[in-house]
Amino acid sequence: LQAHGCDNRERAQALISRGELLRADGHYADGLPVMRKALALLKALSGVDTESAAALNELGMLLANSGGEKEAEAVFQQSITLWRRASPDSANAGAAMQNLAVLLANEGRYAESATVAHDALTLLTKYVPADHPDLMTTEQTGAMALLNLHRAAEAEPLLRDIIARSARTRGAEHPDTLAAQTQLGEVLLDLGRNQDAAAVLRPTAETLDRVLGVSHRYATATWNDYAIAACNAGSAAAGLDVSKRIADLRARTLPEDDWHILGARTTMGICLVRLQRYAEAEPLLTATVAALEASRGPKFYTTQLGYAALRDLYASTGRTADAERVAAKIQN
Numbered sequence: 001l002q003a004h005g006c007d008n009r010e011r012a013q014a015l016i017s018r019g020e021l022l023r024a025d026g027h028y029a030d031g032l033p034v035m036r037k038a039l040a041l042l043k044a045l046s047g048v049d050t051e052s053a054a055a056l057n058e059l060g061m062l063l064a065n066s067g068g069e070k071e072a073e074a075v076f077q078q079s080i081t082l083w084r085r086a087s088p089d090s091a092n093a094g095a096a097m098q099n100l101a102v103l104l105a106n107e108g109r110y111a112e113s114a115t116v117a118h119d120a121l122t123l124l125t126k127y128v129p130a131d132h133p134d135l136m137t138t139e140q141t142g143a144m145a146l147l148n149l150h151r152a153a154e155a156e157p158l159l160r161d162i163i164a165r166s167a168r169t170r171g172a173e174h175p176d177t178l179a180a181q182t183q184l185g186e187v188l189l190d191l192g193r194n195q196d197a198a199a200v201l202r203p204t205a206e207t208l209d210r211v212l213g214v215s216h217r218y219a220t221a222t223w224n225d226y227a228i229a230a231c232n233a234g235s236a237a238a239g240l241d242v243s244k245r246i247a248d249l250r251a252r253t254l255p256e257d258d259w260h261i262l263g264a265r266t267t268m269g270i271c272l273v274r275l276q277r278y279a280e281a282e283p284l285l286t287a288t289v290a291a292l293e294a295s296r297g298p299k300f301y302t303t304q305l306g307y308a309a310l311r312d313l314y315a316s317t318g319r320t321a322d323a324e325r326v327a328a329k330i331q332n
Contacts, residue, residue: 001014008041008042008044008045009041009042009045009051011038011041012038012039012041012042012045012051012055013038013051015034015035015037015038015041016035016038016051016054016055016058018031018034019031019034019035019038019055019058019059019062020058022034022062023058023061023062023065024175025212025216026212026213026215026216026217028062028065028066029062029066031058031062032059032062032063032066032068035055035058035059035062036059038055039052039055039056039059042055049082049085049086050082050083050086050087050092052082053079053082053083053086053092053096054079056075056076056078056079056082056096057075057076057079057095057096057099059072059075060072060073060075060076060079060096060099060100060103061099063075064099064102064103064106065217067254067255067258069103069106069107072103073100073103073104076096076097076099076100076103077100079093079096080093080096080097080100083096090127091123091124091126091127091128091134093120093123094120094121094123094124094127094128094134094135094138095120095134095137097116097117097119097120097123097138098117098120098134098137098138098141100116101113101114101116101117101120101138101141101145102141104116105141105144105145105148106259107296107297107300108296108297108299108300108301108303110145110148110149110299111149113141113145113148114142114145114146114148114149117138117141117142117145118142118145120138120141121135121138121139121142124138130165131165131168131169133169133170133176136162136165136166136176136180137176139158139162140159140162140176140179140180140183142158143155143158143159143162143183143187144183144186146158147183147186147187147190147301148301150331152187152190152191153191155183155187156184156187156188156191159180159183159184159187160184162180163177163180163181163184166180173207173211175208175211175212175218178204178207178208178211178218178222179218181200181201181204182201182204182205182218182221182222182225184200185197185198185200185201185204185222185225185226185229186225188200188229189225189228189229189232194229194230194232194233195229195233197225197226197229197233198226198229198230198233198235201222201223201225201226201229202226204222205219205222205223205226208222214249215249215252215253217260220246220249220250220260220264221260223242223245223246224242224243224246224263224264224267226239226242227239227240227242227243227246227267227271228243228267228270228305230242231243231267231270231271231274232270232274236271236274236275237271237275239267239270239271239274240268240271240272240275243264243265243267243268243271244268246264246267247261247264247265247268250264257291257295259292259295259296259300259302262288262291262292262295262302263302265284265288266285266288266289266292266302266305266306266309267305268284269281269284269285269288269306269309270305270309272284273285273309273312273313273316276316278313278316278317281309281313282310282313285306285309285310285313286310288306289303289306289307289310292306298329299331304329304330304331307326307327307329307330308330310322310326311323311326311327311330314326
């Protein structure tokens, strides 16, 4: 396009497509300068609110997955504002609202996330059919909001329905279908059905490795969930091996204090407790939980898992006062 004298709008559209593909392939940091360049080109044009809104939504997703969550929140809000100004009677703002809901959940702001997800779902339901991809993705976010608010039993049937619809319309190996299966596994974990969770999570993780690659965030998240299920279901040694592998994979591309790495370390601690390797588990869990409290807050789901593991460790080693102190922090 550049070689043949294209205009800025054409260049911006090509850059946006490239940024979308980089995000879909898990290359979040590589996509950031591409999307910023597209937005700079669009800013110089008039009458491109819808294109800018779409590009801002993409930029928000790239930022949210590459350590820029604070900026991502502002970018999603800009996208929503532009969409509402450009097409107030459409569902276009719903996708950005859904992404904002996911971001808020990842920051431990569960009540805010549930509200935004509900608003997005209300908007999308008015304008798109039941099997529209954006609607199903928003329904998944709503189901996870229920899980985060300790209403996992309500989330299970919703996710099973979404998985069936997504497999029918997008395919059983579509990343979004597989993501919904991972979320179902997380719900089963929360319900204490560890064997059922492992049976869902392991084949899903293996498929994600094949479809998206072993380093993709969907794949590593699913394997980490599987490791928790395995450790709680009597296969702690296998679960520990998996959690160590995921921690190593994440450490190759993420900062030391990233919550995804902390999540894998929490899983390692859970498995060490199940293996009664308390001397190894305690310093790991203590440091990891402190880091999660500082970065994500005490109500964050993984922080809560760390509290439960520490409570079990203290109870198993006769430290009743410590067990009671940590147990008081557990919400469910």
